[in-house]
Amino acid sequence: xxxxxxxxxxxxxxGIDHLLPEGVELVHGPGCPxxxxxxxxxxxxxxxxxxxxxxxCSFGDMLRVPGSAGxxxxxxxxGGDVRVVYSPIDCIKIAHANPDKKVVFFAIGFETTAPANAxxxxxxxxxxxKNVSLLVSHVLVPPALAAILQSPENRVQGFLGPGHVCAxxxxxxxxxxxxxxxxxxxxxxxxxxxxxxxxxMTIRQLETERGEVENQYSRILDREGxxxxxxxxxxxxQVGDRNWRGIGTIPQSGYHLRAEFADYDAEKLFDVAxxxxxxxxxxxxxxILRGIKKPKDCPAFGTVCTPQSPLGATMVSAxxxxxxxxxxxxxxxxxxxxxxxxxxxxxxx
Amino acid sequence: xTQRDPAASTPVAASDSNSANPTSEIPSPLFGSxxxxxxxxxxxxxxxxxxxxxxxxxxxxVFLRAxxxxxxxxxxxxxxxEINGARLAFTTDxxxxxxIFFPGGDIGTLAINGTVNDLAMSGARPLYLAAAxxxxxxxxxxxxxxxxxxxxxxAREAGVQLVTGDTKVVNRGKGDKLFITTTGIxxxxxxxxISASRARPGDKILLSGYIxxxxxxxxxxxxxxxxxxxxxxxxxxxxxxxxCMLDACDALTDKRSDGHPLxxxxxxxxxxxxxTLNEIASQSKVGxxxxxxxxxxxxxxxxxxEILGLDALYVANEGKLVAIVAADxxxxxxQGMQDHPLGRDAKMIGEVVSEHPGMVRxxxxxxxxxxxxxxxxxxxxxxx
Numbered sequence: 041x042x043x044x045x046x047x048x049x050x051x052x053x054x055g056i057d058h059l060l061p062e063g064v065e066l067v068h069g070p071g072c073p074x075x076x077x078x079x080x081x082x083x084x085x086x087x088x089x090x091x092x093x094x095x096x097c098s099f100g101d102m103l104r105v106p107g108s109a110g111x112x113x114x115x116x117x118x119g120g121d122v123r124v125v126y127s128p129i130d131c132i133k134i135a136h137a138n139p140d141k142k143v144v145f146f147a148i149g150f151e152t153t154a155p156a157n158a159x160x161x162x163x164x165x166x167x168x169x170k171n172v173s174l175l176v177s178h179v180l181v182p183p184a185l186a187a188i189l190q191s192p193e194n195r196v197q198g199f200l201g202p203g204h205v206c207a208x209x210x211x212x213x214x215x216x217x218x219x220x221x222x223x224x225x226x227x228x229x230x231x232x233x234x235x236x237x238x239x240x241m242t243i244r245q246l247e248t249e250r251g252e253v254e255n256q257y258s259r260i261l262d263r264e265g266x267x268x269x270x271x272x273x274x275x276x277x278q279v280g281d282r283n284w285r286g287i288g289t290i291p292q293s294g295y296h297l298r299a300e301f302a303d304y305d306a307e308k309l310f311d312v313a314x315x316x317x318x319x320x321x322x323x324x325x326x327x328i329l330r331g332i333k334k335p336k337d338c339p340a341f342g343t344v345c346t347p348q349s350p351l352g353a354t355m356v357s358a359x360x361x362x363x364x365x366x367x368x369x370x371x372x373x374x375x376x377x378x379x380x381x382x383x384x385x386x387x388x389x
Numbered sequence: 390x391t392q393r394d395p396a397a398s399t400p401v402a403a404s405d406s407n408s409a410n411p412t413s414e415i416p417s418p419l420f421g422s423x424x425x426x427x428x429x430x431x432x433x434x435x436x437x438x439x440x441x442x443x444x445x446x447x448x449x450x451v452f453l454r455a456x457x458x459x460x461x462x463x464x465x466x467x468x469x470x471e472i473n474g475a476r477l478a479f480t481t482d483x484x485x486x487x488x489i490f491f492p493g494g495d496i497g498t499l500a501i502n503g504t505v506n507d508l509a510m511s512g513a514r515p516l517y518l519a520a521a522x523x524x525x526x527x528x529x530x531x532x533x534x535x536x537x538x539x540x541x542x543x544a545r546e547a548g549v550q551l552v553t554g555d556t557k558v559v560n561r562g563k564g565d566k567l568f569i570t571t572t573g574i575x576x577x578x579x580x581x582x583i584s585a586s587r588a589r590p591g592d593k594i595l596l597s598g599y600i601x602x603x604x605x606x607x608x609x610x611x612x613x614x615x616x617x618x619x620x621x622x623x624x625x626x627x628x629x630x631x632x633c634m635l636d637a638c639d640a641l642t643d644k645r646s647d648g649h650p651l652x653x654x655x656x657x658x659x660x661x662x663x664x665t666l667n668e669i670a671s672q673s674k675v676g677x678x679x680x681x682x683x684x685x686x687x688x689x690x691x692x693x694x695e696i697l698g699l700d701a702l703y704v705a706n707e708g709k710l711v712a713i714v715a716a717d718x719x720x721x722x723x724q725g726m727q728d729h730p731l732g733r734d735a736k737m738i739g740e741v742v743s744e745h746p747g748m749v750r751x752x753x754x755x756x757x758x759x760x761x762x763x764x765x766x767x768x769x770x771x772x773x
Contacts, residue, residue, distance in 0.1 A: 057757075114430075117434040117435075124769075126612055126697070367760065
């Protein structure tokens with residue numbers, strides 16, 4: 041299983057899964073931050089973004105994720121002030137420029153985005169800014185891996201570990217998981233060669249009956265990770281239970297703002313506690329996120345469920361397994377390697 | 390109209406490049422217009438200006454219903470009109486780019502070259518342009534002067550004259566500094582028949598050079614991103630390059646009985662090469678198969694795309710064209726392109742196939758295959 045949505049995206053975009061030999065199957069993991077953000081949290085975001093005195097800031101790919109009614113693009117077209125930011129810190133500038141508005145940042149993601157999101161809260165507090173807050177929906181990779189391995193239905197024999205997450209956190213915390221379940225975890229990058237090498241390293245471990253953490257992405261990260269970033273993250277956030285879309289609540293699987301930062305917690309500042317939601321009953325994204333099923337096992341895939349009208353977690357973001365299959369790979373038949381005819385193409389003269 | 394700013398406007402007319410999904414059936418007005426909602430959106434969203442599926446829906450469900458006629462229904466970048474035996478190409482385009490000055494050009498050069506290119510893509514010689522300006526109160530006069538001067542220079546370089554125009558000023562906050570609409574007319578003097586519906590299985594797909602330069606130049610400037618080796622817009626008038634391609638065809642045409650070998654030509658602006666090829670595949674009811682390793686992308690553009698989570702195949706170009714050419718003429722046309730400075734890096738990037746009509750597929754660098762799908766709306770930066 042490749043853990044990261046970015047890896048899934050690269051695998052399907054480059055057609056790597058269909059180039060692997062018989063007996064090697066890549067299943068797609070839970071590491072798509074947009075996918076696993078609970079619908080309830082998206083509805084809360086939309087309720088806040090609709091308020092007239094709010095500037096709602098978000099990473100780009102959250103804008104098209106539908107809530108129970110519409111998406112952030114729709115809210116923007118109805119007059120909501122919704123802005124895409126590339127860095128959470130941009131919200132500081134926006135807050136200074138709009139002192140009469142409340143600037144809310146949708147702080148989602150795994151450990152990768154946590155340092156920059158933490159920096160926003162930290163800077164806002166340092167500068168005494170009263171009009172910035174964060175709607176936090178942060179999740180962590182290691183508890184999700186443990187949840188997958190504990191499941192009686194689990195069929196994952198090895199993991200391509202999350203390269204960007206480990207660039208922040210290092211990979212020490214994966215060692216107890218690897219040892220406990222005797223499973224290879226190879227922290228891997230995102231380029232096609234990274235993925236192929238990571239897959240090879242995993243298979244070599246399986247063939248020699250090892251279950252260790254290895255680092256394919258050594259040009260980027262080491263065992264310790266980025267200590268400065270970690271320090272900042274733990275100054276601002278504390279670990280607690282989190283609900284994962286498609287999976288459910290996993291204990292100690294996410295970040296929440298520490299009590300010292302309560303003044304910057306949008307869930308406390310805005311009246312959104314009562315929002316409740318219901319997910320589609322057809323959608324099998326929970327099983328897909330745990331590697332039990334694949335997108336094409338779903339009867340709704342590509343028919344009633346498409347990226348334009350997603351039913352659940354794995355279709356909502358480009359990094360979700362269903363959306364990646366639909367966008368890049370729906371021409372490929374279910375059976376591995378079976379493909380419609382390919383014509384040879386002459387190169388340039 | 391071709392949108393120059395990938396994030397800020399909506400299309401106005403369907404005589405546009407990159408703007409419509411021609412496979413959608415337009416219900417005949419004879420059978421009564423349905424009073425129920427034909428257009429799903431209560432309000433226009435930014436994605437309606439993206440060149441993707443939302444733009445197609447807007448054009449099909451709103452504009453074509455009101456304006457449908459045989460010339461418009463072809464949904465080419467320009468209308469080809471026959472008047473007293475003369476063939477004229479006619480097109481219009483609005484420009485709403487932010488920022489108005491960017492590396493490699495400004496809104497003025499875009500406004501000239503964009504319309505010149507839409508004419509050139511029919512094989513026409515661009516002749517005359519009209520320009521309409523919408524100015525926002527408070528726009529520094531010096532900025533307007535700079536834009537207009539660069540328009541004048543671009544027009545002279547392209548050999549066209551700007552012969553009529555209009556100016557309006559709107560209240561502060563009601564415009565974004567400066568919007569320009571240019572309309573152009575050109576003469577089709579050669580015996581060509583270029584249309585997005587003429588691609589045939591076996592045809593070769595040619596691309597005139599590096600992709601994504603314009604879109605990433607704008608994005609880098611807008612987001613204050615600095616990359617090694619600044620990315621400059623490729624904004625340029627392409628009719629000279631087209632002339633070289635048509636000259637190469639003329640050298641072959643004597644031996645042909647199946648019509649002019651240059652079947653389709655488009656400048657892949659908003660929505661990029663992927664969107665343009667999807668439009669042609671859909672309009673011609675053919676499939677396409679590309680080879681990723683033949684598609685030229687600069688390292689700086691690729692790097693910028695990776696940082697922002699974008700795909701260069703969907704990023705706008707302003708000085709490139711894609712041509713679909715009969716197989717036996719393809720090498721000669723490619724040579725003709727490479728002999729012109731704007732086609733120096735031209736490549737044969739794939740071919741038209743009879744399988745999977747309406748779908749564009751690509752062999753990836755590592756040998757897998759993927760679909761190049763039509764975008765739904767805006768291309769959105771990925772989170773990580």
